[in-house]
Amino acid sequence: MLERSDQRRVWMRLRLAACMVLGVGLSVWLSQVLWLAASESRVSAYARVILHHSEMVAGNVVAALEAIDQDQRVLCDTDDEAALKKVAFEFRFVKDAGRLVGRDIQCSALWGRAKRYSIEGEPTRGKTRSLLWRAVVEGSGTPDRVDITSRDTAFVVTSPGAFSPFESPPEELSATVTSVDGQLLMHAFGKPGRLSYLEGRAARFCSDRFNICVSAQVQSNIFSWEHAGLLGFVMSLGAVFGVLAGYVINQLVANARSLPVRLKAAIRHSRIELVYQPIVRAQDGRICGVEVLSRWNDSEHGWVAPDVFFERAEELGLAFELNKIVFRKSLAELSALLRANPGLYASINLAAKDALDPRTFEFIKLEAARANVRLEQLAIELLESSTANMKMVAQRIDEFRALGGKVFVDDFGAGYSSLSYLANLRVDKIKIDRSFTKAVGDCSPAAFALIKVNEIAGAMQAQVIFEGVETEQQRQAVLSFCPQAFAQGWLFSKALPVQALLARPDLIRPAENQ
Numbered sequence: 001m002l003e004r005s006d007q008r009r010v011w012m013r014l015r016l017a018a019c020m021v022l023g024v025g026l027s028v029w030l031s032q033v034l035w036l037a038a039s040e041s042r043v044s045a046y047a048r049v050i051l052h053h054s055e056m057v058a059g060n061v062v063a064a065l066e067a068i069d070q071d072q073r074v075l076c077d078t079d080d081e082a083a084l085k086k087v088a089f090e091f092r093f094v095k096d097a098g099r100l101v102g103r104d105i106q107c108s109a110l111w112g113r114a115k116r117y118s119i120e121g122e123p124t125r126g127k128t129r130s131l132l133w134r135a136v137v138e139g140s141g142t143p144d145r146v147d148i149t150s151r152d153t154a155f156v157v158t159s160p161g162a163f164s165p166f167e168s169p170p171e172e173l174s175a176t177v178t179s180v181d182g183q184l185l186m187h188a189f190g191k192p193g194r195l196s197y198l199e200g201r202a203a204r205f206c207s208d209r210f211n212i213c214v215s216a217q218v219q220s221n222i223f224s225w226e227h228a229g230l231l232g233f234v235m236s237l238g239a240v241f242g243v244l245a246g247y248v249i250n251q252l253v254a255n256a257r258s259l260p261v262r263l264k265a266a267i268r269h270s271r272i273e274l275v276y277q278p279i280v281r282a283q284d285g286r287i288c289g290v291e292v293l294s295r296w297n298d299s300e301h302g303w304v305a306p307d308v309f310f311e312r313a314e315e316l317g318l319a320f321e322l323n324k325i326v327f328r329k330s331l332a333e334l335s336a337l338l339r340a341n342p343g344l345y346a347s348i349n350l351a352a353k354d355a356l357d358p359r360t361f362e363f364i365k366l367e368a369a370r371a372n373v374r375l376e377q378l379a380i381e382l383l384e385s386s387t388a389n390m391k392m393v394a395q396r397i398d399e400f401r402a403l404g405g406k407v408f409v410d411d412f413g414a415g416y417s418s419l420s421y422l423a424n425l426r427v428d429k430i431k432i433d434r435s436f437t438k439a440v441g442d443c444s445p446a447a448f449a450l451i452k453v454n455e456i457a458g459a460m461q462a463q464v465i466f467e468g469v470e471t472e473q474q475r476q477a478v479l480s481f482c483p484q485a486f487a488q489g490w491l492f493s494k495a496l497p498v499q500a501l502l503a504r505p506d507l508i509r510p511a512e513n514q
């Protein structure tokens with residue numbers, strides 16, 4: 001079984017590795033998307049340029065057709081041939097002009113009546129009342145194919161060099177110029193092929209004026225040997241970002257697991273439990289009160305000692321909220337017991353500086369009233385605090401005592417300013433720190449000091465509770481010099497959850513004289 005800290009380390013590494021893999025994947029995916037986005041605009045621009053050029057060529061061809069006299073009575077006579085030659089010569093994208101009837105060529109400016117063009121297949125209808133044909137030029141060594149556009153008896157041959165600027169596109173680009181229905185392929189540039197969405201992009205634009213469409217495509221894939229360097233760079237960048245993100249996530253997780261963050265959540269959700277330790281008469285062990293002790297079992301940090309988490313709550317400015325939980329829960333759990341045993345009290349720890357918060361006693365009064373518990377059955381165990389203004393504390397606890405509440409001084413003797421601390425306070429009981437209880441009965445300075453503390457308590461008309469009584473010898477030793485003493489410790493009982501406390505038979509008849 002792995003220790004919790006080892007488990008955390010394993011999880012941290014796993015998160016880093018997962019983030020790195022994710023970073024690499026995301027960066028490659030993003031690069032391909034950007035690569036394709038860039039290709040998309042590239043292929044669109046390419047198709048538009050070809051379309052624009054095709055429209056220019058078609059416009060020129062149509063203008064040439066319009067320049068040929070349609071009312072010519074005798075086709076191919078000398079005048080007509082002269083006019084055809086003029087057209088063939090003047091129009092930039094026209095190689096030849098001539099006459100045809102149906103699909104029979106009659107004559108042309110270039111070849112006279114030699115009928116060198118042999119029309120193939122059926123024509124495609126153009127948008128300008130014209131027909132588009134493909135024809136083979138016969139008589140030359142290798143048969144050339146040309147585009148012929150006709151209207152009535154006139155025809156013109158598109159110059160084969162009309163599209164020469166596009167004949168050798170970059171390897172990844174290709175395009176076709178076709179009729180709108182795609183039936184007539186006029187020109188093809190590059191090597192168009194089947195394209196999957198991941199491999200490249202395609203664009204198709206059609207002319208508003210002519211029966212022409214241009215389809216272009218670009219093969220654009222970052223996963224190729226050609227781009228191996230770029231791909232390597234992108235992957236490394238992704239890995240670095242992934243590791244950085246993993247580090248940030250690990251920090252956030254560690255932060256979320258930190259004691260202050262967990263404690264804040266525990267306070268917000270009232271995840272503080274309470275246990276109760278009986279305070280008894282040392283003489284006969286009869287119970288007279290219970291001390292409320294807080295417990296916090298966190299899933300991350302396990303059991304956290306109450307003095308530790310109360311100090312943290314103080315630093316976080318949450319002491320009041322935490323005290324509220326303790327007061328509210330303890331009153332809810334103990335109210336029935338306290339009402340059934342009017343001689344019993346519950347004592348609740350409160351740091352001296354928290355006693356200065358004006359909301360604290362107001363809250364105690366309200367909660368006691370709400371739980372129907374008399375203030376006489378509530379005691380505050382004041383914990384010494386070096387920073388608290390003791391005069392103000394004394395004033396607050398006097399007000400609380402005037403309302404009937406009890407005040408105990410906790411851990412007396414353990415603090416560095418115990419005597420000056422006591423001088424200002426009027427209290428009901430003094431709880432002697434368990435380090436003194438341990439010394440009871442021996443000849444140590446602590447044992448001597450203990451007898452003096454008892455005398456001081458007597459002078460202050462306060463009773464004494466000995467904390468941490470663990471053995472019968474300690475109890476006897478305490479009784480030998482303080483027969484009226486009260487005691488608290490494992491000899492009598494450990495701190496118990498409320499159900500276990502309620503099950504104690506001695507609670508039926510608690511001590512009367514306290």
Ligand SMILES: Nc1nc2c(ncn2[C@@H]2O[C@@H]3COP(=O)(O)O[C@H]4[C@@H](O)[C@H](n5cnc6c(=O)[nH]c(N)nc65)O[C@@H]4COP(=O)(O)O[C@H]3[C@H]2O)c(=O)[nH]1
Nearest residue numbers: 292293294306307310326349350351468469470488489490
């Ligand atoms: N060795 C030994 N120990 C014994 C014996 N009998 C009782 N104890 C322990 O001694 C401590 C007595 O509480 P404390 O002096 O008020 O000291 C408390 C108190 O200062 C603080 N604390 C606990 N609950 C609260 C709370 O609700 N509010 C505030 N403000 N402080 C609390 O945390 C301190 C420690 O509390 P715990 O760990 O519960 O420890 C308790 C109790 O479990 C014994 O016979 N032998």
